[in-house]
Amino acid sequence: MAELNGRPVTPDDLLPLALTNYGHFTSMRVDDQHVRGLDLHLERLVRDCRIVFGADLDPELVRGYVRQAVGDRMGSFVVRVTVFDPAVEMAHPDKAQNPGVLVTLRPAADLPMPPLRVQSVRFERDVPAVKHAGLFGALHARRTAxxxxxxxxxxxxxxxxxxxxxxxxxxxIGEDGVVWPKAEVLPGVTMALLQQLGPHHTAPVTLAQARGMQAAFATNTSVGVRALSEIDGSPMATDHPVLTQLRDAYLALPGERL
Structure with a gap:
């Protein structure tokens, strides 16, 4: 299912996104018509729209498009809201000033998800603070791993x-509690929600320090809190009590009604 500005999308509508790929998005997990951190997702879209297009985005308009696309569906699924200008041209991205709102739905995995084994890859996303549509570098790093x-x-x-x-x-999770890397990263919605639930701090983390932590975890709207079981072959604990507390506290969040 895909709708652009509340209407069924056509292949021609999607060509600029496929060929130019200039835009930004947010993905939100919907559980029985509720979204954890819905206000944060809408704030992200508004903030990123100003950065990417220099345009104001009406969050209530976006919410209306999402409500329409979701309808009365129950259960769990992921809604992605992509903001892009169907008239964008590669030679003139400066003229992309009238963004539209594309809403798509896809299935969601059951939570909690099994642990991840990860490989360190030297990479930094373009404009890290924006959740933009330029995913080539990140996906190439994932493919490498x-x-x-x-x-x-x-x-x-x-x-x-x-x-x-x-x-x-x-x-x-270290000796002094939950640590988030002090680095140029995407300000994640799930991360922000977890930081509201208890004491956390931010500090530079080297790869050696990461491997020596008591536990590690990934967070995003699709996976919630997902343990890392290995970093570059170094095993990580997946049953740490703080990790369990974080996961349970996140899953217990009621979410906001669409």
């Missing part, structure tokens, strides 16, 4: 510090 026998990639920046994962934020 998968071909090496892992499940996903853990990014290491040019400063040799851990930043984030393929399409997720990463957190660690």
């Amino acid at each position: 998968i071909l090496a026998g892992y499940d996903d990639a853990l990014f290491i920046g040019p400063d040799d510090l851990v930043s984030e994962g393929g399409t997720w934020n990463v957190g660690f």
Whole structure:
């Protein structure tokens, strides 16, 4: 299912997105018509629209498009809201000033999900603070890790510090509690919700320090809190009590009604 500005999308509508790929998005897990952090997802879309297009986006209009696309569906699924200008041209991205709202739905996995084995890959996303549609670099890093026998990639920046994962934020559990890498990363919605639930802090994390943590986990709207069982062959605990507390607290969040 796909709708652009509330109407069924056509192949011609999607050509600029496929060929130019200039836009931004957010993905939100819907559980029985409720979304954890819905207000944060809408705030992200508004903020990123100003950065990417220099345009204002009406969050209530977006919410209306999502409600229409979802209808009365129950159960769990993922809604992606992509904001792009159907009239964008590769030679003139400066003229992309009238973005539209594309809403698509896909199935959601059951939570909690099994742990991830990750490989460190030297990579930094373009404009890390924006959840943009330029996924080539991240997916190439993920492909590199998968071909090496892992499940996903853990990014290491040019400063040799851990930043984030393929399409997720990463957190660690150390002697002094929950640690988020101090780096140029996407301000994730799930990460923000977890930070509201208890004491956390941010600090630079080297790869060696990451491997020496008591536990590590990935977070995003699709996976919730997902343990990392291995970093570059170094095993990580997946049954740490703090990890269990984080996962249970996140799953207990009631979410907001669409």
